[in-house]
Amino acid sequence: MSSRVAVPLPKAYRLLNHGPTVLVSSAHVGRRNVMAAAWSMPLDFDLPKVAVVIDKATLTRELVEASGEFVLNVPSRQQAALTLAVGTQSGRETDKFEKLGAGLLCVHGNPLRGQATASMVGAPLIEGCLAWLECRVIPEPHNQQRYDLFLAKVVAAWADPEVFSNGRWHFPDEARRSIHYLAGGSFFATGDAFEA
Amino acid sequence: MSSRVAVPLPKAYRLLNHGPTVLVSSAHVGRRNVMAAAWSMPLDFDLPKVAVVIDKATLTRELVEASGEFVLNVPSRQQAALTLAVGTQSGRETDKFEKLGAGLLCVHGNPLRGQATASMVGAPLIEGCLAWLECRVIPEPHNQQRYDLFLAKVVAAWADPEVFSNGRWHFPDEARRSIHYLAGGSFFATGDAFEA
Numbered sequence: 434m435s436s437r438v439a440v441p442l443p444k445a446y447r448l449l450n451h452g453p454t455v456l457v458s459s460a461h462v463g464r465r466n467v468m469a470a471a472w473s474m475p476l477d478f479d480l481p482k483v484a485v486v487i488d489k490a491t492l493t494r495e496l497v498e499a500s501g502e503f504v505l506n507v508p509s510r511q512q513a514a515l516t517l518a519v520g521t522q523s524g525r526e527t528d529k530f531e532k533l534g535a536g537l538l539c540v541h542g543n544p545l546r547g548q549a550t551a552s553m554v555g556a557p558l559i560e561g562c563l564a565w566l567e568c569r570v571i572p573e574p575h576n577q578q579r580y581d582l583f584l585a586k587v588v589a590a591w592a593d594p595e596v597f598s599n600g601r602w603h604f605p606d607e608a609r610r611s612i613h614y615l616a617g618g619s620f621f622a623t624g625d626a627f628e629a
Numbered sequence: 630m631s632s633r634v635a636v637p638l639p640k641a642y643r644l645l646n647h648g649p650t651v652l653v654s655s656a657h658v659g660r661r662n663v664m665a666a667a668w669s670m671p672l673d674f675d676l677p678k679v680a681v682v683i684d685k686a687t688l689t690r691e692l693v694e695a696s697g698e699f700v701l702n703v704p705s706r707q708q709a710a711l712t713l714a715v716g717t718q719s720g721r722e723t724d725k726f727e728k729l730g731a732g733l734l735c736v737h738g739n740p741l742r743g744q745a746t747a748s749m750v751g752a753p754l755i756e757g758c759l760a761w762l763e764c765r766v767i768p769e770p771h772n773q774q775r776y777d778l779f780l781a782k783v784v785a786a787w788a789d790p791e792v793f794s795n796g797r798w799h800f801p802d803e804a805r806r807s808i809h810y811l812a813g814g815s816f817f818a819t820g821d822a823f824e825a
Contacts, residue, residue, distance in 0.1 A: 447812055450667050450668075450809075450812065451811055452648015452670075471647075472670045472672065474648075474670045476682060477776070484778065486670070510823075582672065584776065584778075600812065613646075613648050613809075615647055615798065616643055618824050618825050619822060619825075621820055624806065625803075625818045627706075627817075629712065629814050
């Protein structure tokens with residue numbers, strides 16, 4: 434079970450600045466999904482924006498376009514198998530939350546498991562992740578149609594205080610490092626911190 | 630001195646897939662520059678495309694808009710101080726190549742130091758980096774003006790074969806790992822490789 438505290442919006446870009454692979458969660462009218470995305474990045478500091486590529490073939494694409502919302506969840510190394518699974522299976526065929534046991538930390542208007550604050554968007558926050566960015570799509574139909582590229586405002590951000598606080602990551606152990614997907618089931622963990 | 634071999638274009642996304650911080654090099658009519666960018670990502674596999682954020686205030690922005698070209702250079706940990714320096718100094722005030730000793734591996738039509746193949750774009754390849762993506766801007770004025778967001782086709786890709794070959798990174802030592810910028814001079818090295 435993860436705990437979470439709010440990350441001030443001007444610091445939210447730091448949750449993605451080092452380029453981790455994320456899980457994109459989405460929901461619309463009783464349907465929900467989660468997929469992996471290696472292609473996301475910050476787009477602005479304050480107010481924070483993000484960019485993420487969401488393929489036309491995915492259920493996530495349908496739910497994000499219908500709802501105008503998604504959450505970027507930053508998974509940990511111990512969630513790498515889950516990340517790979519939600520990145521290779523389609524939500525059209527199965528409810529990935531039930532099949533893969535991806536727990537929900539929080540859903541819209543309904544904080545779960547003692548969390549004090551509910552989500553601002555309809556997409557669920559995935560339990561066990563290190564950080565969460567709640568996003569509202571900035572409609573840019575040309576980018577979406579031609580490049581599968583979605584731009585969004587970050588409307589709320591959260592982190593597990595054991596791994597991120599005061600604008601800094603401080604991974605407490607190997608299992609709770611963020612991860613970076615390469616290809617073919619191979620990842621890198623986020624490695625040593627150092628000052629230049 | 631780095632050596633380099635061509636990376637097949639369908640594998641070029643793997644040079645950026647794990648989210649490293651890059652150096653953006655550019656040139657136009659006798660002027661040249663290099664800056665750091667933490668905000669870049671692949672945008673497509675084949676033919677490969679990339680997205681990168683380039684602030685309006687930078688000389689790089691001027692040179693990229695004028696030339697329609699840039700190179701994304703993937704720096705190593707031993708280039709972290711250089712990365713920080715080119716990310717905090719302006720090319721309008723100084724030639725960063727001369728001031729910071731950023732060597733050139735290759736310039737357009739003129740392979741340097743025994744490299745067999747010249748660059749396809751006018752922007753220089755920075756010596757000592759791990760990999761290079763030569764890019765041609767896809768003109769998208771709305772994205773550029775509103776979001777500082779540049780989309781580009783990758784027209785050639787290269788890697789140092791000691792760190793990347795056959796579509797895989799295999800960092801030979803700590804000094805030649807790729808890096809991921811956080812903020813305030815702090816980086817992460819790319820860490821352990823593992824299979825999910």
